[in-house]
Amino acid sequence: MFEYTIFLCVILFFFIFQLFSTHEKMSRKTAVLQQCCPRANFISVEHLRFLQALITWKSVISLLRPLLLDVVPTIQQTAALALGRLAYFNDDLAEAVVKEDILPQLVCSLSEQNRFYKKAAAFVLRAVGKHSPQLAQAIVECGALEALVICLEDFDPGVKEGAAWALGYIARHNSELSQAVVDAGAVPLLVLCIQEPEIALKRIAASTLSDISKHSPELAQTVVDAGAIAYLAQMILNPDAKLKCQVLSALSQIAKHSVDLAELVVEAEIFPVVLTCMKDSDEYVKKNGATLIREIAKHSPELSQFIVNAGGVAAVIDCIGSCKGTVRLPGIMMLGYVAAHSENLSMAVIVSKGIPPLCTCLLEEHEDHIKAAAAWALGQIGRHTPEHARAVAETNVLGTLLSMYMDIRSSEDLQLKAKRALKNILQKCTYLPALEPLLHDAPPNIMKHIVGQFSKVLPHDSKARRLFVTSGGLKKVQEIKAEPGSLLQEYINTINNCYPEEVVRYYSPGYSEMLLERVENYQPVL
Amino acid sequence: MAALVRLETRLSRLREEYFLKNRSVDEDRKIVYKAAVKIQSWFRGCRVRAYLRYLNKMAISIQKWWRGYQSRRYFRKMIKTAYFIMKMNFYNEMAVRIQKRWRGYYVRKYTHNYYALKKYLEAISLNNEIVRNELQEYAEMNEKKKKKKDLEKKEKEKKYKARKMHYLLSTEQIAGIYNSPFRKFPDPMELLLRQSKPLSHRQQQPKSPFTYDLYDWPTCKRPPAFPTGEPLPPIGRQKPQGPFRDAAEVLRQRYKPLEPTLRVAASISSPLEKAREEMKREEWRKCIHDNEFLPFSSYHKNEKYELSIHASEKIGKETYGIKHFREVQPNKWIAGKDFQTVLPSIVLFEKFGKTYSKAGQIV
Numbered sequence: 001m002f003e004y005t006i007f008l009c010v011i012l013f014f015f016i017f018q019l020f021s022t023h024e025k026m027s028r029k030t031a032v033l034q035q036c037c038p039r040a041n042f043i044s045v046e047h048l049r050f051l052q053a054l055i056t057w058k059s060v061i062s063l064l065r066p067l068l069l070d071v072v073p074t075i076q077q078t079a080a081l082a083l084g085r086l087a088y089f090n091d092d093l094a095e096a097v098v099k100e101d102i103l104p105q106l107v108c109s110l111s112e113q114n115r116f117y118k119k120a121a122a123f124v125l126r127a128v129g130k131h132s133p134q135l136a137q138a139i140v141e142c143g144a145l146e147a148l149v150i151c152l153e154d155f156d157p158g159v160k161e162g163a164a165w166a167l168g169y170i171a172r173h174n175s176e177l178s179q180a181v182v183d184a185g186a187v188p189l190l191v192l193c194i195q196e197p198e199i200a201l202k203r204i205a206a207s208t209l210s211d212i213s214k215h216s217p218e219l220a221q222t223v224v225d226a227g228a229i230a231y232l233a234q235m236i237l238n239p240d241a242k243l244k245c246q247v248l249s250a251l252s253q254i255a256k257h258s259v260d261l262a263e264l265v266v267e268a269e270i271f272p273v274v275l276t277c278m279k280d281s282d283e284y285v286k287k288n289g290a291t292l293i294r295e296i297a298k299h300s301p302e303l304s305q306f307i308v309n310a311g312g313v314a315a316v317i318d319c320i321g322s323c324k325g326t327v328r329l330p331g332i333m334m335l336g337y338v339a340a341h342s343e344n345l346s347m348a349v350i351v352s353k354g355i356p357p358l359c360t361c362l363l364e365e366h367e368d369h370i371k372a373a374a375a376w377a378l379g380q381i382g383r384h385t386p387e388h389a390r391a392v393a394e395t396n397v398l399g400t401l402l403s404m405y406m407d408i409r410s411s412e413d414l415q416l417k418a419k420r421a422l423k424n425i426l427q428k429c430t431y432l433p434a435l436e437p438l439l440h441d442a443p444p445n446i447m448k449h450i451v452g453q454f455s456k457v458l459p460h461d462s463k464a465r466r467l468f469v470t471s472g473g474l475k476k477v478q479e480i481k482a483e484p485g486s487l488l489q490e491y492i493n494t495i496n497n498c499y500p501e502e503v504v505r506y507y508s509p510g511y512s513e514m515l516l517e518r519v520e521n522y523q524p525v526l
Numbered sequence: 527m528a529a530l531v532r533l534e535t536r537l538s539r540l541r542e543e544y545f546l547k548n549r550s551v552d553e554d555r556k557i558v559y560k561a562a563v564k565i566q567s568w569f570r571g572c573r574v575r576a577y578l579r580y581l582n583k584m585a586i587s588i589q590k591w592w593r594g595y596q597s598r599r600y601f602r603k604m605i606k607t608a609y610f611i612m613k614m615n616f617y618n619e620m621a622v623r624i625q626k627r628w629r630g631y632y633v634r635k636y637t638h639n640y641y642a643l644k645k646y647l648e649a650i651s652l653n654n655e656i657v658r659n660e661l662q663e664y665a666e667m668n669e670k671k672k673k674k675k676d677l678e679k680k681e682k683e684k685k686y687k688a689r690k691m692h693y694l695l696s697t698e699q700i701a702g703i704y705n706s707p708f709r710k711f712p713d714p715m716e717l718l719l720r721q722s723k724p725l726s727h728r729q730q731q732p733k734s735p736f737t738y739d740l741y742d743w744p745t746c747k748r749p750p751a752f753p754t755g756e757p758l759p760p761i762g763r764q765k766p767q768g769p770f771r772d773a774a775e776v777l778r779q780r781y782k783p784l785e786p787t788l789r790v791a792a793s794i795s796s797p798l799e800k801a802r803e804e805m806k807r808e809e810w811r812k813c814i815h816d817n818e819f820l821p822f823s824s825y826h827k828n829e830k831y832e833l834s835i836h837a838s839e840k841i842g843k844e845t846y847g848i849k850h851f852r853e854v855q856p857n858k859w860i861a862g863k864d865f866q867t868v869l870p871s872i873v874l875f876e877k878f879g880k881t882y883s884k885a886g887q888i889v
Binding site for chain 2: 272275276278279280281308309310311313314315318344347348351352
């Protein structure tokens with residue numbers, strides 16, 4: 001199969017060479033070029049790499065270049081399409097396309113030719129611009145942006161789509177390129193494109209707006225000033241899943257930069273419509289919807305309050321429960337942000353039954369960054385007051401957090417987040433049954449918090465003292481070795497002072513040996 | 527007398543005594559003078575000292591009095607400030623008490639209002655329930671829609687299959703495969719076949735090249751169907767009826783000259799009618815004016831007499847045709863000057879073909 005394709009290619013190229021040099025009939029040329037395009041598809045990537053070594057496709061590109069100026073329009077279009085396909089697969093080929101000075105030609109003819117050529121030329125620009133910022137910069141430098149923006153005004157929706165896609169790929173790389181795209185006046189035309197009836201065009205325009213506004217607040221403000229938010233908000237109701245994905249992503253890129261932008265997005269009345277996206281069958285719609293809600297919630301307590309009042313927390317919790325993997329991550333982070341703002345919001349999260357999904361997340365997920373996010377969110381929920389800490393501790397998640405902190409295989413980020421969450425919760429936790437299991441395997445820096453909590457609760461609660469003794473906690477505390485004068489020692493002393501001396505001595509290590517020694521030294525009185 | 531005797535006795539010694547006295551006085555004079563000076567100077571010193579002492583005392587007294595006055599002033603000021611501070615402290619304390627009470631009240635009632643918080647959390651859970659229910663309904667609705675769509679698609683496929691396999695229908699003689707004689711009732715496929723119309727061998731219309739999604743452009747397997755000069759299929763592809771006649775015959779028939787019948791050729795109207803019409807035409811030709819001949823009455827008494835052409839002209843040679851060749855009637859002119867031969871252009875029409883962007887060219 002492999003040799004067959006190579007053989008075919010070689011034959012093909014001989015054929016091409018002959019044809020081009022002897023000016024054969026137009027229909028033959030067309031036929032050959034049309035053959036060339038499917039070949040470029042059927043050749044897989046490995047074959048392509050091999051062929052790169054065998055026959056330089058760069059020579060193919062230089063062969064294709066004069067065809068772009070051919071009289072017959074079909075040949076021009078097919079040549080452009082072939083160039084685009086070649087550039088799409090590999091960035092070396094894309095660089096070769098740039099080096100051969102094909103781009104200025106394409107740009108000049110973009111404004112003059114018919115719509116098929118425009119589509120093919122836009123495809124070439126997109127293919128070149130997708131690989132790296134330098135190639136995109138090269139495209140900008142040869143003045144392609146103005147031509148593409150002119151294409152955006154064309155009547156044919158396919159041309160608009162190609163132009164918008166190319167602009168999106170260029171703007172994706174960094175904020176200078178985005179700024180260049182905005183300076184060429186693309187944003188109002190893109191907003192017009194969004195209003196067009198064709199779904200594919202809407203998708204691409206939304207994704208381009210998303211790529212433009214993701215880099216900086218000024219760019220996002222430019223997009224907002226063109227009036228994009230209202231149209232994007234309307235399109236959330238559209239049944240097409242991919243369109244919803246792009247629209248939600250665009251809105252979240254706008255909202256993430258500042259409080260004002262987030263408030264503008266909220267004022268477009270996306271709640272409670274956005275919550276229906278959390279129940280969509282497509283996973284990426286759920287993820288992007290959760291991302292949007294997260295970006296809004298993280299800015300200020302008022303926005304979080306608004307989201308909670310609209311029932312957003314319940315929707316996000318259900319979404320977390322129903323998904324698996326990275327799709328859950330934005331939802332988890334959203335819960336963390338909401339709970340971090342104030343204790344009332346944190347209580348609202350607890351009341352909406354937010355903690356069980358987070359615990360299952362912590363246990364089930366394989367990726368460390370998701371576990372770290374879940375640990376962080378639990379820490380934010382539990383750190384406010386003893387009530388919150390109790391609610392978190394009751395689910396027995398503290399042991400999991402501790403094991404994650406102690407596990408050598410977990411990443412540094414996970415360990416750090418687990419430790420912080422544990423500390424935050426422990427400093428407020430007065431729920432002793434949850435603290436006791438931790439006494440046995442905690443490292444010293446966690447131990448002091450645990451013992452500290454015990455020392456705060458035990459002096460006042462007699463039942464707890466009894467439970468502490470019977471469960472073996474007092475024994476464990478005696479076994480802890482602490483430096484005299486440290487905080488841990490003080491806590492231990494406080495605990496020991498709660499109990500009568502004999503009990504403390506009974507539980508101290510080595511008591512049985514001491515008793516036996518006394519037995520040995522005892523002189524019986526006859 | 528006795529005195530005189532005494533005096534005479536002392537007389538001899540008088541001179542000596544007198545001389546001695548003066549000499550002793552002289553001798554003592556320096557000493558006495560110095561003593562007197564000393565005494566005087568000492569006395570003067572005493573006096574001056576006493577004066578200075580007096581001055582001192584006075585100065586002390588003034589200063590004493592002045593210092594006392596200043597200190598009393600200062601003291602009064604100190605007292606005033608101390609009093610003021612005391613008052614302010616007192617007020618502060620009272621204010622703190624009031625604020626303490628107020629803040630405690632406010633926080634307990636509004637910020638950390640336990641009952642309000644409880645109600646709020648209950649409201650949140652209720653709202654969450656509602657939201658969850660609604661979302662559940664929405665999800666179910668979507669599911670149902672999807673299922674319905676799938677079902678419909680399947681139905682459509684089944685029907686299409688049945689139409690394609692219509693030939694498997696059972697006939698009177700031979701039972702089809704879906705109508706086995708051993709079954710109690712025919713297979714549902716059989717019933718479907720019975721209902722469906724057979725699919726004719728009509729060619730599928732060639733798919734237009736713009737229908738596929740540009741989204742899949744780079745990986746589309748078919749080459750794009752660019753127009754390659756294929757002519758469109760003719761409209762209405764039913765087989766033309768035959769047999770056709772010869773073209774020359776048809777043309778001859780089409781362009782045959784008119785051969786009207788006698789009835790058609792002759793006019794409808796009778797000779798009498800024709801004669802009448804003839805007369806009317808003659809009259810019309812000969813008529814001088816259109817005014818009706820009215821009967822004698824005073825109707826046209828006030829008719830203005832119209833001048834004949836000869837009479838209505840002025841005497842003399844006609845200037846028209848000799849002196850000037852164009853008749854002008856200035857009293858009928860509406861404007862003083864000639865009409866414009868070149869009219870101003872209409873702005874809208876100037877823009878024709880220029881404002882609409884030809885592939886985006888800005889005018």
